[in-house]
Amino acid sequence: xxxxxxxxxxxxxxxxxxxxxxxxxxxxxxxxxxxxxxxxxxxxxxxxxxxxxxxxxxxxxxxxxxxxxxxxxxxxxxxxxxxxxxxxxxxxxxxxxxxxxxxxxxxxxxxxxxxxxxxxxxxxxxxxxxxxxxxxxxxxxxxxxxxxxxxxxxxxxxxxxxxxxxxxxxxxxxxxxxxxxxxxxxxxxxxxxxxxxxxxxxxxxxxxxxxxxxxxxxxxxxxxxxxxxxxxxxxxxxxxxxxxxxxxxxxxxxxxxxxxxxxxxxxxxxxxxxxxxxxxxxxxxxxxxxxxxxxxxxxxxxxxxxxxxxxxxxxxxxxxxxxxxxxxxxxxxxxxxxxxxxxxxxxxxxxxxxxxxxxx
Amino acid sequence: xxxxxxxxxxxxxxxxxxxxxxxxxxxxxxxxxxxxxxxxxxxxxxxxxxxxxxxxxxxxxxxxxxxxxxxxxxxxxxxxxxxxxxxxxxxxxxx
Numbered sequence: 001x002x003x004x005x006x007x008x009x010x011x012x013x014x015x016x017x018x019x020x021x022x023x024x025x026x027x028x029x030x031x032x033x034x035x036x037x038x039x040x041x042x043x044x045x046x047x048x049x050x051x052x053x054x055x056x057x058x059x060x061x062x063x064x065x066x067x068x069x070x071x072x073x074x075x076x077x078x079x080x081x082x083x084x085x086x087x088x089x090x091x092x093x094x095x096x097x098x099x100x101x102x103x104x105x106x107x108x109x110x111x112x113x114x115x116x117x118x119x120x121x122x123x124x125x126x127x128x129x130x131x132x133x134x135x136x137x138x139x140x141x142x143x144x145x146x147x148x149x150x151x152x153x154x155x156x157x158x159x160x161x162x163x164x165x166x167x168x169x170x171x172x173x174x175x176x177x178x179x180x181x182x183x184x185x186x187x188x189x190x191x192x193x194x195x196x197x198x199x200x201x202x203x204x205x206x207x208x209x210x211x212x213x214x215x216x217x218x219x220x221x222x223x224x225x226x227x228x229x230x231x232x233x234x235x236x237x238x239x240x241x242x243x244x245x246x247x248x249x250x251x252x253x254x255x256x257x258x259x260x261x262x263x264x265x266x267x268x269x270x271x272x273x274x275x276x277x278x279x280x281x282x283x284x285x286x287x288x289x290x291x292x293x294x295x296x297x298x299x300x301x302x303x304x305x306x307x308x309x310x311x312x313x314x315x316x317x318x319x320x321x322x323x324x325x326x327x328x329x330x331x332x333x334x335x336x337x338x339x340x341x342x343x344x345x346x347x348x349x350x351x352x353x354x355x356x357x358x359x360x
Numbered sequence: 361x362x363x364x365x366x367x368x369x370x371x372x373x374x375x376x377x378x379x380x381x382x383x384x385x386x387x388x389x390x391x392x393x394x395x396x397x398x399x400x401x402x403x404x405x406x407x408x409x410x411x412x413x414x415x416x417x418x419x420x421x422x423x424x425x426x427x428x429x430x431x432x433x434x435x436x437x438x439x440x441x442x443x444x445x446x447x448x449x450x451x452x453x454x455x
Contacts, residue, residue: 003395006381015381063379063386091377091388116377116390156393 010253011244014295016285018064018254019057020095020267021050023078025070025259028099030135031123033164033201035194036070037270042260043277047077049261051084056281058088065090068267070259073100073109082113091116095160099139101146110153118150122161122185125173129166133204147181159185168210172217189214189342190316190335193324195270208338215346222347247301250320251294255285265294269320269329297329304330314343362452364415364438370445371411371453378406387449396449405441411453415441 001009010017024044025036045053057065065085072078073096085092092113098120101109109115120143123133130140150157159178163171171187178185191205206214246252251265251273258264261276263284273291274284284291301319305312315336319329326333364370372378375390385403387396398406404425408418418437423430444450 001382001384001397003386003397006384006386006397009382013382017379017381061379061381063377063388089372089377089379091390114375114390116388116393 007249007253008244011246011249012252014252014285016057016060016062016253016255016281018066018249019062020066020068020254020256021053022068022070022256022258022267023050023072023075023081026074027069027071027097028074028136029071029097029139031097031121031133032135033133033162033191033204035192035201037195037198039196040258040260042258042262044259045257045261045276047080049276050077050081053257053276053281054081054085054088054090058090060282060285063091064093066093066095068095071097071100073105079105079108079112082109082115086112086114094118097121097134097139098143098146098150099136101150102142103149106146106150106153106155110155115155117156117158119158119160120147122159122174122177123164124167125170125177129170132166133164147183151181157181157183159183161185161187162191163187163189163206163210163214164191164204165206165210166204168206168213171210171214175217175221187214187218189339190321192268192321195324197324205335208342211338212342212346215342219347245302246295246298247305247317247319248298250298251291252298255281263288265291266320268318269294269323271320271323271329300330304332308340311340311344314340316340364442364445364452366416366419366434366438367414368441369411369414369453370409370441370450372406372409373448373451376449378403380407389448401440402444405437405444406449409441409450 009015025038067082067085072094075081082092092115094115096118101118122130122143124130124140127140131137147157161174174187175185189206189211191201193199194201250269254266256264256267257276262272263274263276263281264270264272271290271294273288273294297319301317305315305317308315315332316339317332317336322331322333323329376387377390378385378387380403383400383403385398385406387398389396404422405418408421415437419430419434422437423433426433441450
């Protein structure tokens with residue numbers, strides 16, 4: 001069996017394979033467009049509950065465990081939780097803003113957690129733009145300094161960025177910056193509403209021209225070959241979509257857990273399907289009627305996206321985002337259509353040669 | 361590497377992570393950023409290589425699972441374990 005076949009099997013047979021855990025919503029930055037629902041309240045998961053969850057996930061043969069937030073390093077037991085995840089044999093990914101990745105924390109992260117990958121956020125190619133988005137002066141310079149330190153320690157890092165109207169003129173600068181560190185960068189051209197549906201972040205959504213320029217830039221770099229380039233497309237565990245009868249692995253091969261034990265089909269699909277204070281993950285996974293419905297919706301989403309023909313892949317349609325934006329997880333929202341049209345335009349024939357081999 | 365025998369104690373290499381999916385092993389070698397999918401036999405050996413039990417103890421388990429005589433099983437298991445060790449997936453545990 002190839003790895004693609006394994007992924008296909010996890011999607012088709014509902015084998016939990018990847019879990020994203022938001023350890024806390026605390027954060028040392030204050031990004032304007034942060035998608036977390038900071039007003040959400042509940043009983044935080046205790047460290048012991050996380051240990052039990054991790055053990056159960058190990059028993060369910062979950063391979064990928066992403067520790068996220070908020071800022072995961074802000075959780076008081078982050079290192080303890082990360083070390084336990086390592087001990088239990090997970091491929092651990094950390095999604096961090098990078099602000100605290102320095103000194104003893106960085107060294108202990110490497111030695112005690114040994115993550116497969118650290119994903120950090122970059123918001124511009126200049127301090128003025130990056131710091132404007134994080135609303136913390138000095139955060140850009142500190143990120144660059146921390147990146148150098150983390151790379152010197154031998155850890156693997158990827159840069160994530162979201163295109164906004166504030167940084168869209170710096171897209172090339174961000175790609176160049178990533179290149180200067182020898183790092184892969186993924187720029188998502190879509191700002192999403194907050195998890196509670198608040199649309200305020202959309203006020204900094206990139207312009208259509210900005211999205212077009214990004215795609216044109218990526219197309220040019222792709223043609224030049226060898227550039228660090230990705231169009232945001234794929235799951236949080238880094239896996240690409242598996243060619244099965246579902247649009248995505250939300251609720252079929254992956255789930256997300258918030259700091260209060262609420263379980264969701266995906267980090268972007270905030271439809272609660274259970275709570276870990278009351279049920280085990282195994283009970284939720286096999287018994288939740290909401291999850292069953294989510295799996296049916298992802299099958300329906302595939303049929304809808306397939307209706308767009310080969311271009312459908314470029315919608316990068318997300319049922320979770322659709323649910324937040326429109327209330328209907330099957331409604332194709334305008335930003336997805338814009339992405340498809342601009343990708344088509346920018347990549348033209350070159351795009352087919354470059355991207356079709358990796359798309360479902 | 362010292363040749364393996366029934367007293368050898370093995371464990372997954374420190375950069376190796378694996379899970380069993382549908383009886384096959386999905387193995388991630390973190391250092392090389394490589395994913396391998398390995399047979400059900402490899403999956404079984406990885407699960408038994410706990411850094412505590414010697415290969416002889418694996419044979420006690422496996423002889424119940426496979427219809428094969430112990431001598432043949434021992435030869436095959438040692439050979440396969442040696443291959444996994446050569447690939448950097450298993451390593452000899454400190455005792």
